[in-house]
Amino acid sequence: MTDRDLIMPSRRAMLGTAGRTLSLAGIAMVAGACTGVASKATADETDSDVQILNAAIALEHEGIAAYQIAATSGLLDPAVVDIGVTFQGHHKGHRDALVSAVQALGGVPAEAESLEHYATALDAASLTNQADVLKLALRLETGAANAYLGLIPALGTDYHQIAARMAGDEAYHAAILANALGEPIPVEPLIFG
Amino acid sequence: MTRALLRFCVLPSALWLLAGCGAPQTAPALTEPASEPPPAASTEINPPSMAIHISDQGEVSEAGTHEAGALIERGERVYQRQCGACHSLDQNRVGPMHRGVIGRAAGTVPGYRYSRALQGLDLVWTDETLDAWLQNPSQMARGTAMGFRLQDAADRAAVIAYLESVSE
Numbered sequence: 001m002t003d004r005d006l007i008m009p010s011r012r013a014m015l016g017t018a019g020r021t022l023s024l025a026g027i028a029m030v031a032g033a034c035t036g037v038a039s040k041a042t043a044d045e046t047d048s049d050v051q052i053l054n055a056a057i058a059l060e061h062e063g064i065a066a067y068q069i070a071a072t073s074g075l076l077d078p079a080v081v082d083i084g085v086t087f088q089g090h091h092k093g094h095r096d097a098l099v100s101a102v103q104a105l106g107g108v109p110a111e112a113e114s115l116e117h118y119a120t121a122l123d124a125a126s127l128t129n130q131a132d133v134l135k136l137a138l139r140l141e142t143g144a145a146n147a148y149l150g151l152i153p154a155l156g157t158d159y160h161q162i163a164a165r166m167a168g169d170e171a172y173h174a175a176i177l178a179n180a181l182g183e184p185i186p187v188e189p190l191i192f193g
Numbered sequence: 194m195t196r197a198l199l200r201f202c203v204l205p206s207a208l209w210l211l212a213g214c215g216a217p218q219t220a221p222a223l224t225e226p227a228s229e230p231p232p233a234a235s236t237e238i239n240p241p242s243m244a245i246h247i248s249d250q251g252e253v254s255e256a257g258t259h260e261a262g263a264l265i266e267r268g269e270r271v272y273q274r275q276c277g278a279c280h281s282l283d284q285n286r287v288g289p290m291h292r293g294v295i296g297r298a299a300g301t302v303p304g305y306r307y308s309r310a311l312q313g314l315d316l317v318w319t320d321e322t323l324d325a326w327l328q329n330p331s332q333m334a335r336g337t338a339m340g341f342r343l344q345d346a347a348d349r350a351a352v353i354a355y356l357e358s359v360s361e
Contacts, residue, residue, distance in 0.1 A: 044335060047336050048310075048336045051308050051336055051338040051340075052331075052337075052338060052339075052340035054338060055279065055287055055288070055339065055340065058279075058286075058287040059278055059279060059287050062286060062287065120284070121281070121284045121285070121286045122284075123284070139273065139277055140277070140278060142273075142274055143273070143274060143275070143276070143278030144278045146274055146275050147278040147279060147341055150275065150340075150341040150342055150344075151340045151341055151342075153342055153344075154330075154331055154340030154342060155340065
């Protein structure tokens, strides 16, 4: 509920500007110059944007599945399950916002794979206790925060803020998980990115 | 000749950087007038590391193996933190699996659904092609699904060394 309230305004903002944003025109032109292929205007750029956003959707699908696998693993204290379900809700919100963006660009959003696929991909069979699960979640959340930060330069400027907000959410998750694992607070600044 | 010149130019600018970075925030409180201690400290730290950095370009020094080990370790950390949301060594996830990537043709991991852009990318992954890829994937293969860029050159070198170490 709360997630929705938080996500909706940005989604609306995204939809409103989707038509003229997310353009990778500069990059496409450079690529065209390098490969000798003439830059072919917006269809290519839009395709590129859709591809990149779909990779982010795939990342969110995996995150949602990871929390699902964790919550039903029987390895977690009930209080930890609650936190995991809340974090999973955030990832669903991210997925929904990204799906809307892809649709607004006329693309087809990436579908989720089966839970078994993710269990294999994440080697869920190797998880034997709560700390294992928390470490996996921390690894994924840290990676996701960094992934969004690294995507920003590839996205049109109007999308920078939403990508940064998602990175912020993932960093928040990572901090909670690191704290739960008793990890020391990083001494150096610029922890992510 | 050029090397000496480079060293000459780099050193002062490194010192300047040190002063520039350290000073604005900490100097008023910690360094006080900044008259005597900085030169001593910075001559100790800077000349060796800068000199090594410049003279070692492209060649393996005597200390090479040790440095290579440290580089690979750093690369593994970078890989986990920067690539780990999308890639694993042995599983296709958001992106394709990476073990053996050095020396492999782009877009050829079995069972991974590549974008058309990557399917059409006609090259083999080497130190050089990977470095260019990580700087800006879209520039190499317009329409690729990997938008992520690794901006830090040292991080790129480390992660490439790591991928090399798992590709042997």
